[in-house]
Structure formats: C-alpha cells, structure tokens
Amino acid sequence: MGTTKKEKFNARQNRLAAIFKAMAHPARIAIVQQLVKSEHCICGELVGELGLAQATISQHLKELKHIGLIKGCVEGTRVSYCINEKVWQQVKKECDQFFVTYYAKEACH
Amino acid sequence: MGTTKKEKFNARQNRLAAIFKAMAHPARIAIVQQLVKSEHCICGELVGELGLAQATISQHLKELKHIGLIKGCVEGTRVSYCINEKVWQQVKKECDQFFVTYYAKEACH
C-alpha cells in the first residue's frame, strides 16, 4: 500500500505521469522558466532567485535532470544548467498529443 | 517543513504546478483518456477498466474534479463523468503557452 501501482498502466501513461510529476511543483516550474529565459544558469543563481535553500534547489534540479528536461555541465567549481532541447521537444510533443485527443463531444450537462 | 512553499511563487506558477500535479499519476491519465474516448463514464466502469479499488478511483476522480478538468452529474444512483470542455481548453492553452516559451538557444555543450 502507499505506492503507485504502475504495473496496472502502460508505458505511455506512466511516462506522461512522470513528466507531469516532474513539473508538479512551482519551484520546478520557476527553475525551468528561468532556464528558458537565461539559457544558462548556475545553481547558486537559482538559490538567490527562488529563495529556497541550496539543498532544496539542488534536489529539484535533480528531479528535472532525472526526466532529462534539463542538463548541467561542470564548469570549474560551478555547474551550468540549461534546457535539454531534444527532450524539451519530445515532452512538448507528448503533451500536445495528449491534449489534442479531445475535441468537444456531448458532455453530461 | 514538508509543505510546498507556495508563497514564494506567483499565481501562474502555482496554477501550472497544480495542473501538472493533477495529471501526475498514471491512473488519472488513464481516467482522462477513458473520458476522452467514451464521452461519458460511470465510476464503476472505471473501476472495472483500471483495476483499482472503488475508493481509490473515487479519490482520483475527486482530484481531477478539483482542478475542474472533469465534471460529474448524478444520474439516478450513478454518477456520469465527462471532460469539462471549457477547462480542458484552458489547461491545454496554459500548457501550450508554457512549452512554447522555449526555442532553441545556445545550450551548455
């Protein structure tokens, strides 16, 4: 009990849920928006920008990295984060495809 | 501690996060897909379709209803669920707007 029963659903459903889950936090939305705006971003800048502890930001970055939406490259003592364009396009497409499936039908009134 | 610090983010970020959160579970994805496919759907049908307990399905339906993406109308002893078209279009739009903000930039290599 307590665990999501992923085995009851297909790969596409689980993947889509994982994508949405990665974005299901305002801090992670904010991080992504920042990266979209500024191309590169250092973890420390995000800490200043968002006003959360460094450990917290680092954890959120990890989750976004986990689904591949962002990537980070070490530059000296710093790590520069940016959007992973390829995955971004994929994710965008998967979202689009999900939302496009519905076109107005007879609703329950 | 343990609670999302919503007050650090703006309304748009929190709203988008809430939308994604509502979809951040494969069962809820599956429910929405079912409603898209079949227009109307009874809770009991979803229970049979997804293979989760009735109480669990009912809870997932509640979360989807909470952000307005679906609605249910009582029909006798049953409740018929369907997509809320208006909110669906809104949500689709908000997602689109989010994903469209990014167009390829110089990434960190």
Next chain:
DNA sequence: CCATTTGATCGCAATATTACGATACATATC
C-alpha cells in the same frame, strides 16, 4: 598543501499521497 567556492548528498522532521476496507449516503425499486 590549505583555504575558498560551489554544488551534491545525507539525515531528518513535517507533511502529502496512494491504496483500500469499512461504512455512510443517496437514489431507485419493490
């Protein structure tokens, strides 16, 4: 080599989510 800078990770407390049996509730039907 030592101190500094920067970020990742650990460990923990608080809270939230997931799942489900049991039960309450609402509407039919007899």
Next chain:
DNA sequence: GATATGTATCGTAATATTGCGATCAAATGG
C-alpha cells in the same frame, strides 16, 4: 419502508515528497 445499487467518505497503513542544516566532494587560487 425495506432492499438493492452505486458512489463518496472515513480511517489507516505504507510510502513519497518537501525543505533544510550539516557535511562531503571537486575544482580553483593562493
């Protein structure tokens, strides 16, 4: 009104998430 049907809600156990201080690790600069 009693019974059946279908759904919501309650209570609870298991697990996951959020946030952060403390610490670890890697690279830089002296």
